[in-house]
Amino acid sequence: MEKRELVIIGAGPAGLSAAIYGKRAGLDTLVLEKGRPGGQILTTSRVENYPGIIDGTGTGLADAFRAHAEFFKAEFRSVSVQKLEVRDGEKIITLKDGSEIAAGAIVVASGAHFRKQGCPGEKKYTGMGVSYCAVCDAAFFEDLEVAVIGGGNTAVEEACYLTGFASKVYLIHRRDEFRADKLVVEHALANPKIVPVMDSVLESIEGSDMVEKIVVRNVKTNELRNIELNGVFIFIGTLPNAEFLHDLLQTDAAGWIITDPKLQTSIPGIFAAGDVRDTSLRQVVTAAGDGARAAMSAYSYLQF
Structure with a gap:
């Protein structure tokens, strides 16, 4: 040995x-x-x-x-x-x-x-629109719309990075305020490409061969919302x-x-x-x- x-x-x-x-x-x-x-x-x-x-x-x-x-x-x-x-x-x-x-x-x-989200469609579309690495995959979404799931430093920072490629970035968080550092949040919210979607959780990821939309649920009203997009980046821990x-x-x-x-x-x-x-x-x-x-x-x- x-x-x-x-x-x-x-x-x-x-x-x-x-x-x-x-x-x-x-x-x-x-x-x-x-x-x-x-x-x-x-x-x-x-x-x-x-x-x-x-x-x-x-x-x-x-x-x-x-x-x-x-x-x-x-x-x-x-x-x-x-x-x-x-x-x-x-x-x-x-x-x-x-x-x-x-x-x-x-x-x-x-x-x-x-950490994986665990919602329907996540596993199916991993590598076909679902990613856990913005640096790795951002270039695939040039001029397309994407979502970032999470509210910590990583999620908010990666949302900012993605604006260098995507035309719009939905930043989806389950609480009414982000957990990320104040300066990081201020920088993100000042970017016109970032659209915050608060009090919301990811219910499913849907599409055909590739991701075409996500369904999010408002945790306060239980209202479901469909968001058409091409990519989902998950940063939840x-x-x-x-x-x-x-x-x-x-x-x-x-x-x-x-x-x-x-x-x-x-x-x-x-x-x-x-x-x-x-x-x-x-x-x-x-x-x-x-x-x-x-x-x-x-x-x-x-x-x-």
Whole structure:
């Protein structure tokens, strides 16, 4: 069985930061990632709240993070993790191909994924008008009308981004005011292409081969409204990428991993960093800080 000092599961900002700090601390460091390194920042068009980056891109920042980790010779492996367990006192990672890695310390930095709406038509039209990534798909809706579902920062910011392509963006939220930051909301509502639809929930997505309309319901009056459009972008929250844990670690009711101040989980030698853990803020800067702390906590753990 392969044995490594530090194994990092996930290569978003938290995992990449952990790789940088792990290698600089002299640890044999392996990063496991099933897709392109970068995590959710790969779906972000603009980055303007990471210190030192006034106007950057998600892909640009992700590439810089990886280049930094590679400069210190962190090893990357493109694989899917199927299971994490403790067996006979050893921390074992099982990969999709059945191979196993024993790790002295582990940083779980597997991130999160977008929550599905769950309404009729969502699954059927995913990839045919339904999207969870404006940066990926906005160009397909040039001069067409679309809807954004959600009221947080991501939804409102992505609605603004979509106005660079779509002719009209319906911003649909189930409450009477948006949850996004005040400045973000003010910027969005000042854009004539954005049409807020408040107190409303998405009931269904309909069409033929592609999306043609949505049905929304006013939560106060129960009135149904048909809105003809061509695309639906859903941004209603996130869920942790933690299926491979199989209840190994202590989590909160929603499945986010609980850590102590040193980012250690309920099992000694297993740490969690970034969006996958129970935290009050999920941003690139907090994920990067988590990765640094988790790696140094892992280093301290391995010394004793």
